[in-house]
Amino acid sequence: xxxxxxxxxxxxxxxxxxxxxxxxxxxxxxxxxxxxxxxxxxxxxxxxxxxxxxxxxxxxxxxxxxxxxxxxxxxxxxxxxxxxxxxxxxxxxxxxxxxxxxxxxxxxxxxxxxxxxxxxxxxxxxxxxxxxxxxxxxxxxxxxxxxxxxxxxxxxxxxxxxxxxxxxxxxxxxxxxxxxxxxxxxxxxxxxxxxxxxxxxxxxxxxxxxxxxxxxxxxxxxxxxxxxxxxxxxxxxxxxxxxxxxxxxxxxx
Numbered sequence: 001x002x003x004x005x006x007x008x009x010x011x012x013x014x015x016x017x018x019x020x021x022x023x024x025x026x027x028x029x030x031x032x033x034x035x036x037x038x039x040x041x042x043x044x045x046x047x048x049x050x051x052x053x054x055x056x057x058x059x060x061x062x063x064x065x066x067x068x069x070x071x072x073x074x075x076x077x078x079x080x081x082x083x084x085x086x087x088x089x090x091x092x093x094x095x096x097x098x099x100x101x102x103x104x105x106x107x108x109x110x111x112x113x114x115x116x117x118x119x120x121x122x123x124x125x126x127x128x129x130x131x132x133x134x135x136x137x138x139x140x141x142x143x144x145x146x147x148x149x150x151x152x153x154x155x156x157x158x159x160x161x162x163x164x165x166x167x168x169x170x171x172x173x174x175x176x177x178x179x180x181x182x183x184x185x186x187x188x189x190x191x192x193x194x195x196x197x198x199x200x201x202x203x204x205x206x207x208x209x210x211x212x213x214x215x216x217x218x219x220x221x222x223x224x225x226x227x228x229x230x231x232x233x234x235x236x237x238x239x240x241x242x243x244x245x246x247x248x249x250x251x252x253x
Contacts, residue, residue, distance in 0.1 A: 005211050006027045006028075006030065006209040006211065007209060007210060008210075009187075009208055009209065009210055011191060017199060017202070017208075018203040019035075019038045019039075019203075020043055020200075021200060021201065021204040022203045022204070023040040023042075023043040023044040023046075023047065024204050025047070025204050025208075026047055026048045026049035026050075027049075027206040027208070028209065029047065029049040029050060032044070032050070036053075039053075041062065042062040042065060043062075043065070045061050045063075045065035045069060045072075046065045046066075046068060047069070048070065051069075051071050051072060051075075054066070061075075063082040064086075065087065067083050067084040067085075067086075067091065067094075068087040068088070068090050068091050069091070070091055070093035070094070071093075073093045073094060073097075076088070076094075077097075083097075085101070085109075086106040086109045087109065089105050089106040089107075089113060090109045092114050093115070095113075098110070098119075107123075107126045107127070107128060109131065111130075111131035111132040111135065111138075112131040112134050113135070114135055114136050114137040114138075115137070117135075117137045117138060117141075120132070120138070121141070124141075127141075129148040129150060130153055131153070132148075133149050133152075133153040133157065134154070134157055135157070136159035136160075137159070139159050139160060139163075142154070142160070142163075143163075149163075151174040151176065152176045153179065155175055155176040155177075155180045155183065157183070158184055158186075161183075161186060164183075164186065168189070177193075177196045178198035178200075179201065181199075181201040181202040182201050182202070182205050183205070184205055184206055184207035185207075187205070187207040190202070
């Protein structure tokens with residue numbers, strides 16, 4: 001669905017958000033497009049939905065951050081000399097490049113890579129457990145090694161909500177709220193603990209936006225109206241016979 005159909009959740013005050021981190025938020029691209037002068041181009045280089053803006057402003061790209069952007073693989077492949085292998089090691093869309101350049105892998109970066117679990121499972125002695133605690137595909141490894149969990153980074157792991165919720169009940173001091181504020185699966189927890197939210201880091205959380213259903217309806221109505229008029233044209237009534245709709249069952253041309 002188009003990013004233009006997003007709107008900010010009604011309990012979040014826009015003025016408390018940070019333009020710097022908002023620049024990295026893919027759900028905020030419609031706001032960024034309307035406020036180009038406020039964009040932070042370094043953080044925009046992270047933004048999955050901003051490739052069209054980055055391609056038009058190659059001179060403003062932060063290549064370190066772009067190396068982590070899974071939507072930017074085509075740009076990186078065209079500029080291999082500008083790749084940062086530490087950030088690329090985190091990029092789930094770059095596995096083919098990493099497997100061809102194993103000598104350039106940075107293991108603490110790869111430990112965060114959700115597409116690299118097969119490599120990490122075969123090289124557990126090289127895992128960085130702090131980075132792995134952020135990895136949404138590594139929950140099984142973390143559950144098998146609870147003493148190695150880094151709770152700071154686990155707080156931002158969207159696949160660890162069950163562990164986070166349990167910790168909130170039993171040992172809330174383990175939770176780092178400035179990183180939980182980033183976690184898109186924690187929005188219900190944050191809404192119930194507004195006083196603990198870090199509004200700066202919340203700015204990067206795509207879950208602070210929701211679909212603008214009114215705008216969707218307004219923009220799609222002309223298309224929907226045409227479809228309805230076509231489908232329910234008298235010439236098509238015969239196709240509804242037998243559907244269990246009483247009014248159409250006896251229709252004859």
